[in-house]
Amino acid sequence: MSTYDETTLARVALTWLAEPGTRSVWKLAAELGPAAALDLLLDGGAPEQGLRDSVAARGQAGAARAIATEALKRADRLGARVVVPGDDEWPGTVEQLRHLRLPAPRRRVDVETAPPLCFWVRGPWPLAETLERSVAVVGARAATPYGLHVATELGYGLADREWTVVSGGAFGIDAAAHRGALSAGGRTVAVLACGVDRPYPMGNTALFDRIADVGLLVSEWPPGAEPLRPRFLIRNRVIAAGTRGTVLVEAAARSGATQTTRRALALHRPTMVVPGPVTSAMSVGAHELLRDEPDARLVTGLAQVLEEVGRIGELAPVPRGPDRPVDLLDDDARALVEAMPRRGTVDVDDLAARAGLAVRTVLRKMSLLEELALVVRREDGYALAAAAYRPHVPR
């Protein structure tokens, strides 16, 4: 087997002792280092009674380091690997979970949203690079044909434009998004709430096998871990934090998928919602989000998703002619377009500061940009016009 250092072993053991996301465990690991944190917990030194109890209970089941060693061996046998902070593969974006605070958290899972301590990964791609340009497509298990159609199209379209699709492993929207991506020959990532060797549900086994071949299966839980119910909700924070943005396709009221979406909102990631018929119970959650959350953006298809997650200049794979006005700009003008906020207005002084240009230059270039209809002047400053960032793709 590959050799793993003491730190990695400790991270694996900590994840076994307490569910991923537990803030106090993550803090101890960050402050003392994983190995010392593990020793402290094993010595009954956890800072909270609840955690001391659960560590003691787990301790009955076996020695933490031995169990971690066993898990690492098992992973090795099935061709999985463990990825920890500091590895090239570690996706830095999930570290932003340390700042995640959900409004009015009522359940344990809404409080214990610390970054992961490790990931188990199966599949041929480096995890961090694969998530670099990724969009989460999430939604209901009991999806309607409408939702399945939309999720498949989105999965296909994203993969076709070289974006990675990320979702869970459930029936319905999750599976449709993966299948869409696979049919475009693109990368897709299933983030699981159980071991990567026993993906759940069984009915998706063929799909999981295919994803392990050409995409990635990812989990915070070690091989063999069962898909306990709370784990799906714990897992959702990773889908929100590991991607550039999240699209909700169909969801019943207060479903797990809306929960992922609320995490994406709390992380200030582009959060997109596909509406549906108001007569469909499977769009109630989507419409609730659009009504309640001013930052949730209604999207009707791929082009609008790309508008939200793409940045200027990042849309190269999209075929387009030389007629995109932004291509014709000189460096200063282009810098100004790039410095404009995606929404809202900015005044000239701020803009000069953001773009690093003289106010005089900004004023001259902004009139030009206004003439080209790339920016619009409003009472309280300048705003980006849609033409400045809209990719030329069919809607």
Next chain:
Amino acid sequence: MSTYDETTLARVALTWLAEPGTRSVWKLAAELGPAAALDLLLDGGAPEQGLRDSVAARGQAGAARAIATEALKRADRLGARVVVPGDDEWPGTVEQLRHLRLPAPRRRVDVETAPPLCFWVRGPWPLAETLERSVAVVGARAATPYGLHVATELGYGLADREWTVVSGGAFGIDAAAHRGALSAGGRTVAVLACGVDRPYPMGNTALFDRIADVGLLVSEWPPGAEPLRPRFLIRNRVIAAGTRGTVLVEAAARSGATQTTRRALALHRPTMVVPGPVTSAMSVGAHELLRDEPDARLVTGLAQVLEEVGRIGELAPVPRGPDRPVDLLDDDARALVEAMPRRGTVDVDDLAARAGLAVRTVLRKMSLLEELALVVRREDGYALAAAAYRPHVPR
């Protein structure tokens, strides 16, 4: 025939000389009085060349006052009446059109949005009272079964709760909304772009007859007037201005119905949009509005429409128990709830001013209201909680 005074005759004649909504004509009538304005126009004294030309062209067709007298006689024969400012029946809300300025108007119809000079009315109800509690339901002619279902349900539900339904006379969403209201035994108003004696389209003749019996047919154009194309767009400003709010059910991109909705937005009236499948061309206009207009509110059904157009204490017809917390408040507390803005926050000083209470009283009552979960405290002031105004109706 009934006798009409010189002013009414002049208003009718002015509407014949220039299409309703023409700002310069409305201004002349407001400044000089309708009779003097008519004389000025007939003497070739219109302030714009275009208007002079069109007055001259219409003048070829007959003497304006004689034609107006003829129209009034014709209306009398068919049991229609003319309603003008100053009449009890005149709906004052349409006067707000004098302030309507659409963003980036590109067409004549987006500029010439002055208030009506007169209405022709057929039906048993006083016009102003009927529009007092009214909601416009507008949408596509080529509606889908989904849209027809939603419009019929909304029409039924509004009428059932004693709201007047207002729409045009087209096939599709318009007709479905009227039929829904009629089936609830409620009032419904068709605002037409032609004479009330020749409603268009012919295929809706039975529907128009029924509306004339138990609702109202309303038009700015005299009996006999043809439904010329631009008139539908001219008419839309009246649907937006004459109602408490507008609901868009289905609309293709840039359709007439989205145009009505944009007028409602510009008038700062509650403007509501029903989403639909993103795969439906008939919801493209609806989704465009929801994406482009922050003030357009997504609604999924009757309860949410009533939330937008209703005011506290105005929901009496809704059956509810004694458990609505707002019913238990003393006068000061109730005054505070009623003085709160429907959206956004207000600070204590403003609120004291709005409610006419001492700051000391406001502070005391607000803690109580906060405890009752009727208001919430935010960083920048107090906001109304949903419970304070939500009617107890099934969703």
